[in-house]
Amino acid sequence: MPLGYNTAGTGATKVIWAHSWLAGQESYDCLIPYLDTERFTWVFPDFRGYGRSRALAGDFSVREMGNDLLQLADTLGWDDFHLVGHSMGGQAAQWVSGQPEARSRLSSLVLLCAVPSRAFPLDADGTKLFEEATENRDARATVITAVTGGRLGTGFVRYVNEVSHKTADPAAMRAYLRVWTQEDVSEEVRGYQRPVLVLTGRHDPVLPAALAEQQIVPQYADVRSLVLEGAAHLPPMETPARTVALIEEHFLGGADNAGG
Numbered sequence: 001m002p003l004g005y006n007t008a009g010t011g012a013t014k015v016i017w018a019h020s021w022l023a024g025q026e027s028y029d030c031l032i033p034y035l036d037t038e039r040f041t042w043v044f045p046d047f048r049g050y051g052r053s054r055a056l057a058g059d060f061s062v063r064e065m066g067n068d069l070l071q072l073a074d075t076l077g078w079d080d081f082h083l084v085g086h087s088m089g090g091q092a093a094q095w096v097s098g099q100p101e102a103r104s105r106l107s108s109l110v111l112l113c114a115v116p117s118r119a120f121p122l123d124a125d126g127t128k129l130f131e132e133a134t135e136n137r138d139a140r141a142t143v144i145t146a147v148t149g150g151r152l153g154t155g156f157v158r159y160v161n162e163v164s165h166k167t168a169d170p171a172a173m174r175a176y177l178r179v180w181t182q183e184d185v186s187e188e189v190r191g192y193q194r195p196v197l198v199l200t201g202r203h204d205p206v207l208p209a210a211l212a213e214q215q216i217v218p219q220y221a222d223v224r225s226l227v228l229e230g231a232a233h234l235p236p237m238e239t240p241a242r243t244v245a246l247i248e249e250h251f252l253g254g255a256d257n258a259g260g
Helices: 025-034 062-076 088-097 124-133 137-147 153-167 170-182 209-215 240-251
Strands: 005-008 013-018 040-045 081-086 106-112 196-201 223-228
Touching (some): 013 088, 025 040, 025 153, 088 106, 124 170, 209 223, 223 240
Parallel strands (some): 013 040, 081 106, 106 196, 196 223
16 A cells, blocks of 8 residues: 655656654645645655554565655656655655666655664664653653754744644654664665755754765765755754755756755
């Protein structure tokens, strides 16, 4: 069974977005008003255990996430498409880009505050906090505050927490926590020659630009790295209009003229 998804637009340029660990595709609701829906068709799937795919069982692995994205493209009848991967979804997107059967279909790639393909281990305190956050809303609020640098106030934290609580199954979150902190697929990310845009948030304390430059950028030949001013780890909610503008410029071949 394919992933459940939401669609915006009817344009010829086709895009799939892969969401983060904290919440399903509803975490992209803030940026939908800024999308160009005439030139693009945007598809926002839910990974297994989230939102419209909440009832789908699985092994909750990077490879499963990646294969589900490719299966969704098959279901949509898309022979070519662009892919955006945010945070955990960015780890899956990197795996997709390394698959021989995907390279001819994947027109370009955007990695938005992406978890490295080799995973992102947490220390003991971090692991305990994120594990608690799968069940406890106060702990999840602490995580949201931490990944956004404590900059955006209680209303923002409450909003993100509500979207997360509404869309993410705690058991799935626990399984995916192991994935993005431990599952190394870096040996399977090689050979992709098409354009890649790596976006990081200026205030991201978790996955900053320096980490992306060290662990993500070297995987690709045709790659550009930009920093999103005003954003931390959740740009689709923090700076939705600017996030959309940079991504659309990249897909339309204008990334060389884009600025953070």
